[in-house]
Amino acid sequence: MRRPAFPGLRPGFKGRVWALIVKESRQIFRDPSSLAIAFALPFVLLLIFGYGISLDARHVPIAVVQDARTPASEGLVAGLRNSPWLTPRPYPDIHSAVEALKLARVDGILWLREDFGRQVLSFRNAPVHVVVDGVDANTARLVEGYLDQVWETWLAQRNQRGRDLSIVPVDLEARLWFNPDNRSRDFLIPGLIAVIMTLIGALLTALIVAREWERGTMEALFVTPASILEILVGKFVPYFVLGMGGMGITVVMATALFRIPLRGSIPVLTLTSALFLSAALGMGLLISTLAKNQFVAGQIAIIVTFLPAFILSGFIFDIQSMPAPIRMLTHIVPARYFVSILQTVFLAGDIPSVIVPNAVALALFALFFLAIVLAISHKRLE
Amino acid sequence: MVPDDPASPILTVSGLLKTFPSPAGRETALNGISFDLAPGSVTGLIGPDGAGKTTLMRLLAGLFIPDSGSIAVMGHDPASDPLSVQGTIGYMPQKFGLYEDLTVQENLDLYADLHSLPSEGRRLRYASLLSMTGLGPFTGRLAGNLSGGMKQKLGLACTLVHRPPLLLLDEPTVGVDPVSRRELWAILKQLVADEGSTLFVSTAYLDEAERCDKILILYNGEILGSGPPEMFRREVSGRSFRATSPGQSLRALEPQFYRLPGIVDSVLQGNTLRLVSESTAPPDPPPGAGQIQLEPVPARFEDAFMVRVLERASGIDRSRETPTLYDSAPRNGNREGETAISVHDLTKRFGAFIAVDRVAFSVLRGEVFGLLGANGAGKTTTFRMLAGLLPPDEGVLTLDGMDMRRSPAYARQRLGYMAQKFSLYTHLTVRQNLVFYSSAYGLSGVRQKERVQRVARAFDLESFFETQSGLLPQGFRQRLALAAALMHEPPILLLDEPTSGMDPLARREFWRVIDSLAVLGVTVMVTTHFMEEAEYCDRLVILDRGRILAVGNPAEIKARVAGPDLPNPTLEDAFVTLLSGAAAPAGSAR
């Protein structure tokens, strides 16, 4: 009995779709809350996240305990002082330093034993003890790396001044591509854009369509000649435009405020954003078709779109390092593909080998979600 | 108006069956019904909530698919070809979805566009719709800022924008005050006269049936009768009587009348009692009733409705006494002179808007007192102030001699309150609800157990003790709500539209309980949209724009508007006349 959901473009299609788009746009402009979700939310979120999330440890306080001051130990402490990442704080003895570490006043201890200077002069083993606070494993690892560097530099300097000591047999020369300053913000903010766009696309549409169900306007629309395709297109287009506007704001903020380089091209960025937004809107429409209640739709949208975009998209936690089942799960998170595209377009440029497969995945997601929405929506109340 | 060519009905339904999944298998909403509509007629679909009215309307509009049976709407099947049906007919759902953030004009434009109305015809169509609905001056206003009645009119205008030959209206007058209801009906009548449209209107108001050419009574998914209203009235003509007892109210005697053999229905009307008998012979008054005068009165559609429905609703045990709910009568039923509620100079402002303006009245102990008014007249605000939910800006409010503001806890302890919407915890069981509310009123231990048992027994709720209250049938939910309000035996009861959505039988049952409480000396204050229920009150006030327009017993209020052209006004006539009189000051031509 049921007719296909896609009855083809009937006469009057354009007129009806246009009427629905005009109606939706009027509602958007009169309802401050949807404008707020579309424009104020990305702005505020990007500000909070952009400034709040930073993995770069700068000026990490390190307790320095010199049992005896010697030129050798002073040289090492000076190296510490010159590091942009570490800030040495002198402590009189190891006990007070340990206490400070325990209370998290310092993140590490550099302990130069009493015989440090003497042993260095006599080319014997000089114990440099380093303790880092392992509670925050990530910071701890960074601090270890920084201290290592300071130590190596100090060693190299002494080598140059002294005789050939052949101390460091293998030297590591690191070259960081795309982000030579190694600013975490540069990769976090492109990822954030994906998270925020998920929120706008899915949450906004989920709430808006559910609202039509709740207020009974959907029932009234159903008993007009407008087909389900026309109603969906009438929803999709205005929120697509709104979402692209939100996208524009975040990109401008990223480049102008946070000074993230945009090495790729605008057309590629626009096209891939359009694909991602279509997928996100598709999810939003799907959620609201199933939930039909603003409260439930909002909750589902947050749990199935926002949280995965945050945790499983690889924007902050490395996907490769997740356990296999969760790694598999990330493949069904559209944000994952968009994060990859954004990080590449911003930091590396238009690299087809990254962009094309990810864009294809996004396009498939968009098609999939929109097709499901079309297939399961019908002008029935059952 | 009714064309006598039944051979080509505009809508035909035959053997329509519709079921919905329910916890206990499938629930039948419509059980094989058949009927048809003649072009140009006004057909009323009448039945209580849950009878299947909305299901039927949605089936006709193609929003549901029938399990079996067939529908033909102007030759189209809404199940297989919904778009053809939806492009032609007009359908106004019960909760018509106006876009509240669009203006009146923008709402009209949207529906005109969706129906691909050519732009040249629009201006004329808009003009006629706006003048018909009286919305002309408000085209630029947001739909959300219209009053309830105006919203319904705008919904109607949107539905009419493409001149549908067939119009399906699902309870267009629900929640609309009597004045706006009359106006809506006037528009519908005009529509039939001007455009020859066919109307199919569902309603829960029995008095609206008389406005239709033909009536379908829908009850429990079945059609209990169809025909013009006169036909129904004829069936019961000569069987309706009015019982009067000079100088006293028949409230206390009503249960005895109701249990008389041969009585089908009995309803209070002010001080008098309206009876429907099984035959045309006047019934004998119950023994010991004192001096009773019986006089025949003209039959109403409602009488026929009750007769038909009661035939179907078997298992009503008339011998069952109305249960005693209170252990002790409040102040021994001393009814004379004692004031239970007194309101003086009560005023409430919301910003610049004065919702209640120096209202004053008093209610005697044991009185049933009605609070009436159009939407937005200040009824609800007054009621909420009485219940202590809203602090008044000015004025004094005394309950049982205690100032509400000075001793709110005392006043609340003496109040029972039943909200308009079912407002118990739907996810708790019946018992958990009763236990919770009784402990909120300080009952505990053995006494609490006793009260819960007793009230549950009185309201027949024992078998539902462990049922989640949200899953109760409609009638039982209302009983539970009343039961919860009565746990602490309050001497004053506040009921806010307590019977909305109740089936007429349940409504009668509900009022019997209220009457028995009033006889015990409980003071009952009630708001309602049903004018027939206003007749149950000893006295009532009519509010208009925050002020008292009239106060008195139903007979007095009716007498105020009686005149040469309206010798026997109903309470609704009185209400509408008083309100429109207030809107247009005396002397102005109207």
Added chain:
Amino acid sequence: MNRIKRILRLAQKEFLTLLADRKSRMTVIVPPLIQLLVFSFAATFELNNIPYAVWNEDPGLHSRQLLARFSGSPNFHLVGTVRHEEEVAPLIDSRTVLLVLHVPRDFSRDLLLHRPATVQAIVDGRESNTAMILLGYVRTIVMDYGAGYLSDSGSTPPLAPIVLRAWYNPNLKSRWFIVPGLVGVITLVISLLVTALSVSREREEGTFDQLLVTPLEPFDILMGKIIPGFVIGILEATVIVLFATLVFHVPLRGSLAALYLGLFLFILSGLGVGLMISSVVTTQQQGLLGAFLFMVPAIILSGFATPIQNMPKIIQDLTLLDPLRYVLVILRQVFLKGAGVGDLWSQYGPLALIGSVTMVLAALFFRRRLG
């Protein structure tokens, strides 16, 4: 006495409504579980299976020995080899590898001649954090190799060798950092959701009016809402603490008293914020939105995933208002550093202050709404 009985009845009713309704049961149970599982498994800063390629121009033995250390490490996963410089860029650009190890032609020769030999690591810097951690791994392997080479060849060991040790978390497992933090985050989510939606739900269902016409005082109603939030919050926190110690083997070194005193004060402030939201909003949807708007910055700025000291000064000051900030310190100190009550007064103080201020404000808002 009677009053306490009424409040307990209220609390009991609150429990029943929370747990009888499938939808609200879901809100209380499902999201925290999902968060617990997903966060604790997915949120790790450790790197495994880093895809890398090798560009070895040295025919000598030593380069092969060095590279064998990489292919033997569980952190690295070899995906290809490079022969020319121009092959490097496509591999990194397309994210096929994160690292290309370049061993120059004279690596083995330099080593034999006792000259410092050089290994080059070309790293994809798009994700700077990953890059830094990855470089740390590379450096460790290269230095280990160097030290091993020295002792094998009988040369002098380096003077002043560095002895690195991480205390409290010797293997630097980020899970030990994340999971105790989750106790705080999830408890916050729960206590907010339980309270922020409860009054608005009663309002939407009309039961709030029915409650207000009873002789119950606003204080009683508030208490009735607080008690279940408390019990549920403490229960869920306990579940996560058990989960952390039994499933993830995070050591719980400090005193339980210190832990629960912190949780107690923290839940108090969470409930206070929730009730404040609750008394301002009218619908459940607004309640949800309000809770969300508080929750997101509260979590981001708490130091849960990224250290507060990395934030700009002004934002660091802002975090002083965030109750989650303090409880995270308490949790991590108790779990990993073995802190007791006495060590944590600097955290309990602000938490207690935030808790009492939000509670008082909630009570005031509540009263005002009731007129």
